[in-house]
Amino acid sequence: TLKANIVLLPGDGIGPEIIQQAELVLGRIADIFGHEFEFESHLIGGIAIDTCGDPLPQATVDACRASNAILLGAVGGPKWDDPSAKTRPEAGLLRIRKELGLFANLRPIRLFSQLVDASPLKREIIEGTDILFLRELTGGIYFGASGRDDNNGDESAYQQMVYSVSEVERIVRLAAKAAQGRDNRLTSVDKANVLEPSRLWRQVAARVMTEEFPDVQYDVVLVDAMAMHLINRPRDFDVVVTGNMFGDILTDEASMLPGSLGMLPSASLGSDGPGLYEPIHGSAPDIAGKGIANPLATILAAAMMLRHSLDLPAEADAIEAAVEAVLADGLRTADIARGAESIGTEAMGNAVLQRLTQ
């Protein structure tokens, strides 16, 4: 029996809808396997701005620090999109990542064989794809100094991209270790032909790989070319390590391999303390409140939480098997139905619950 204290951060838009389904799944796992999971919900994002004027209230940070793991829905939405607003929902997410030191964002691109035809890409191109992205999450351009200059009346804005040796070392090491547990291949993606931080990244990555991981097959690809290779020959990649912004963009692109953003979970991990688990998609304002969002990315994020933070691999396997069973039975939310018949968020959550077994 494991006792775990899990913080839920539903956030905005479809966040609460999908978190509800994942909570039910985790609750059922606790029942089946005899664990005690305690859930505590806290504010983050737009709803936190509306409630207390801060996208990341101190109470949320404290609860996260005291927890065993955190499950987040999504933040943001048109209501808080005014570019001149003094704070934004997204700032809350960036801050919790930084405060908890969650420098490594694992984004597995896993194809469900049942869903091959949900992808806009051809079966013969995507079949066999299995990529693990490691996106650096607490550095780079997301966290560089920013501001505006009057610039003699022609106002300008800037945002610096900075990476240090130790930041690159730790994410590359983690990626190389992940590769050793998989197909032993690592690709580092950068823009070293143009950007100075990318040149540092490339030097440091090469040194870490030669000195510490000579057994891992290693190569480098420029980010613009990578955007193409991902669509053209996705099978050629095993583990991919890259900086914060490139990783953000490439993984949304990669979501079209399995067929939908609504299928992709992620884990954000630091060197110690609780991990944060979330779907890679956002608050989907276009479908929020309609009860049609795909909860599977969040449910799969809950599985990653069981595996990485709570050391419950059999329980994680059980969730993933239930998701596969649901897909095998032909159940689809709209985003993966490709025009065929679809079910809603709750029905999909229920279908997973029904198929959960030890």
Ligand code: NAD
């Ligand atoms: P988005 O990921 O919210 O949506 C992109 C498209 O994918 C939309 O058409 C949406 O309906 C669809 N989609 C996303 N998740 C889905 C799901 N589970 N089921 C079915 N369809 C799904 O990206 P966006 O529209 O560019 O951004 C909306 C807001 O979300 C913005 O405020 C953005 O900052 C925020 N955002 C938050 C996170 C996060 O909290 N981690 C991530 C990305 C974007």
Ligand code: IPM
């Ligand atoms: C993500 C999101 C976030 C990011 C935003 C909402 C800050 O797009 O988690 O991928 O860019 O990291």
Ligand code: MN
């Ligand atoms: Mn993103």
